[in-house]
Amino acid sequence: MGFMSKPFSEQMAIVTGGGTGIGRAFTEALATAGAKVVIASRRADVLRRAADEMNTTLAAERVFPYEFDIRDRAQIEELVRDVFERGQSIDVLVNNSGLAVPETVEQITGEGWDTVMETNLRGVMQLVRAVLPHMCRNDFGDIVNVSSQAGKHGYADVPSYCASKFGLLGYAEALRDHVRKTGTNIRVFNFCPGLVDVENSKADQTPREGFIHVANMARTLMYALSLDRNVVLEDINLYAR
Numbered sequence: 001m002g003f004m005s006k007p008f009s010e011q012m013a014i015v016t017g018g019g020t021g022i023g024r025a026f027t028e029a030l031a032t033a034g035a036k037v038v039i040a041s042r043r044a045d046v047l048r049r050a051a052d053e054m055n056t057t058l059a060a061e062r063v064f065p066y067e068f069d070i071r072d073r074a075q076i077e078e079l080v081r082d083v084f085e086r087g088q089s090i091d092v093l094v095n096n097s098g099l100a101v102p103e104t105v106e107q108i109t110g111e112g113w114d115t116v117m118e119t120n121l122r123g124v125m126q127l128v129r130a131v132l133p134h135m136c137r138n139d140f141g142d143i144v145n146v147s148s149q150a151g152k153h154g155y156a157d158v159p160s161y162c163a164s165k166f167g168l169l170g171y172a173e174a175l176r177d178h179v180r181k182t183g184t185n186i187r188v189f190n191f192c193p194g195l196v197d198v199e200n201s202k203a204d205q206t207p208r209e210g211f212i213h214v215a216n217m218a219r220t221l222m223y224a225l226s227l228d229r230n231v232v233l234e235d236i237n238l239y240a241r
């Protein structure tokens, strides 16, 4: 089993949905630690602006925008090919992109259900499938999945979202068992946060009642990644007190 570690300054990360909310906080933390981070999602303008802002703050070119739709397998493969060509490694994959379609048990439409499943579950599976061979070849990698409190408990207003986030945890556990059996130096972490305030996200802002400040997600990510290579903090449940 490989225990090789690597400084963040030599790491290349992909953060899906890294232009907004939790993904942006993760990106800031990784880039501040010295990693190069490709932020990937559908809205090119949002990504470009976020990357420019973060690079200006860092006074370095470490955040790179990439337009892609996680529901499209061809676009996933193109993303992974382009990122690997740029850096010859993909060291961290943060599966953060996700959405909810609020339809109750009685309201669920085929379209709503499929949108949620294709984004939150099938997309992650396809992206992991594309990244894994590169991580295996380099014998190094961390895969971080953003599930939810709704991946552990059911809520009547978002049944399809709950199903996708429960499913994501099931897939991630199977993936963890797979990398353990193959003996590669790859760790799989899952975040299961309660409400995270992505509107009051500046350092000096106070989160709304019942929400946690998004900075806690970023700090926990960096803590989890800093552990020894043979240590996996499995499911990380963060709730407001």
Ligand SMILES: NC(=O)c1ccc[n+]([C@@H]2O[C@H](COP(=O)([O-])OP(=O)(O)OC[C@H]3O[C@@H](n4cnc5c(N)ncnc54)[C@H](OP(=O)(O)O)[C@@H]3O)[C@@H](O)[C@H]2O)c1
Binding pocket: 016, 017, 018, 019, 020, 021, 022, 023, 040, 041, 042, 043, 044, 046, 068, 069, 070, 071, 096, 097, 098, 099, 119, 146, 147, 148, 149, 192, 193, 194, 195, 196, 197, 198
């Ligand atoms: N905030 C919370 O309270 C909370 C709690 C538990 C879990 N979560 C999870 O945390 C993750 C981030 O959410 P957030 O709160 O930071 O909200 P957010 O700002 O809405 O982030 C969601 C991101 O997903 C991206 N995305 C959506 N559809 C996509 C697609 N088809 N292809 C690629 N990217 C796509 C969006 O970018 P584009 O629109 O540009 O594609 C956006 O950047 C989600 O998985 C969410 O379920 C959030």
